[in-house]
Amino acid sequence: MRIPSRVIGGVLIASLLTQLTACGTIFYPDRRGQIEGKIDPVVAAMDAIGILFYVLPGLIAFGVDFATGAIYMPGGRNAQIAPEKLNQAISADGKVDNSKLQAILESELGLRLPLNDPRLIQHKGSVEQLAMYGLKPAA
Template identity: 75%
Template structure:
């Protein structure tokens, strides 16, 4: 009878230790040492899963990630695409083809963007911005 209790105790200790170490510190050790920034929602959600199982380890996971700074996005990471490559996504009528733009962004940045999402907010550019990129405004 002692063996099952030891097995259950070992599994419980292993589970608690994995929750205490915090997800951001495990997945992104290079982010440690940051003071502030934009919070990574994926890491915050994974830390919140710890709250569902055990309150104390979940709170400790959040505390460790905030204290080490591993919950924040890396500072200064930006993604840029040359304007010449983006010209391919603009049609002859001056409108942007979202499908072409999405394929350009996927090939250049290696990430997919949901440009067909109805919640996407599109802003119109000015004639000066178009002229800066060598484009003619269409009325």
């Protein structure tokens, strides 16, 4: 009776390990939130292995990776724009005009960023949060 329980335990452990390795969201949490890009072949292969062994969890892994954006390769580009130019996109009441911001980013960086995309996550901040980090509000 000990051998069948060890086999069942081994199969259970192996299946759980394959499911942990079949999701790019676990390995690359910093990639979450990307909207588009080139698909990372390593993450796609891990998800495909999940489909080979277990169809439903593999499909779920693909779905989660596409939904979170973890399947896309990181862009690897950084850009900087002078704050004086960005101030043109801020109205008198302190709200950011997305169309003006998009025009500024397109003219300065040459990139058309989808600021009106419904998947875009916008974080709201406060003066207290800036003070916590030792920053001064200058809008």
